[in-house]
Amino acid sequence: MSDPINANPTVIDINNLPTRLNTLDDDASALEGKNAKLISEITSLSLLSYPNIDNGDLTSLEESLTSSSLSSNAASDDDVDVDVDDDDDIVDTEFTSDSRTVATANNDEDPIDEQEIFDLIATISDPEHPLTLAQLAVVNLDDISIQHAPRNQISTVTIKITPTITHCSLATLIGLGIRVRLERSLPARFRIKIVIKEGTHQSESQVNKQLNDKERVAAACENDQLLGVISQMLSTCK
Structure with missing residues (x-):
């Protein structure tokens, strides 16, 4: 006889789930706070008068700082010509802002973060x-961690899952579904580790061993009936 399911699980409203948009909004708010603090410090140290500050209007100061920042960036991005004289040959090298941008785009990948794994x-x-x-x-987003390794080395994604009940008989199936989803979606340079969150399952160590045993996982993925269930679980993935 199978274990009874949790008939009344706690359900989170889909609108309250963390998203990339929420993360960007939080970053923007943090940046805005830093800018306001910086402006406050500058005005407190400056000998210049800012007529709009007393009224709480920092627009002109912000525009001034932005203009100064843009001018500085433009000066630093000017084309640089380098001539190297050698006994054997002469090398003329030109570095432009466009070439640096292309080089950066080619050499640097957008890092995969916890939000992307959660999504x-x-x-x-x-x-x-x-x-x-x-x-x-x-x-949960907070239960996902990534250990990024240097280029051409293996990075590790660790996910802690929380069963709805401590005697959930399908915890292994859920973990397997997560593993299949990530193995199909992530580059080969990522190692996936899935564990039960501490204290949330009565057979925690046994389930953890099953979820991270390569031979057991490979055998499970060869079971057509099991793969059919996993495919149904993944059918709702976006």
Whole structure:
């Protein structure tokens, strides 16, 4: 007889789930706060008078600082010509702002962060409920961590999952679905580690061993019936 499911799980409103847009808004708010603090410090030290400051209007000061910053950046981005004289040959090298931009774009990849991992697994369907893993708080942004390694080395993504009940019999299936989703979506340079969050399951160590044993995972992925269930779980992924 299978274990009873959690008939009344706690459900998070989909509008309250963390998104990339929310993250950008938080970053913008933090930047705005830093700018306001910087302006305050500058005006307190400056010997110049700012007629609009007393009225609380910092628009003219912000425009002045922005204009100064843009001028500084423009000066630093001017073309630089370098002539190197050698006994054997002469090398003429030109570095332009455009060439530096192209080089940066070619050499640097946008790093994969915790929000991107969360976005990949948040919409996986729970096998017991018509809800997603994020809505049931089985996966949470705060329980995702990434250890970035230098280029050409393996980085590690660690995800802690929280079963809806401590005796959930499908915890292994949920973890397997998350692993399949990430292995299909992430570059090969990422190692995936999935564990049960401490104290949330009575068979925590056993489930962790199953989820991170390569041979067991490979055998499970060869089971057509099991793959059918996982495919159904992943069908709601965006």
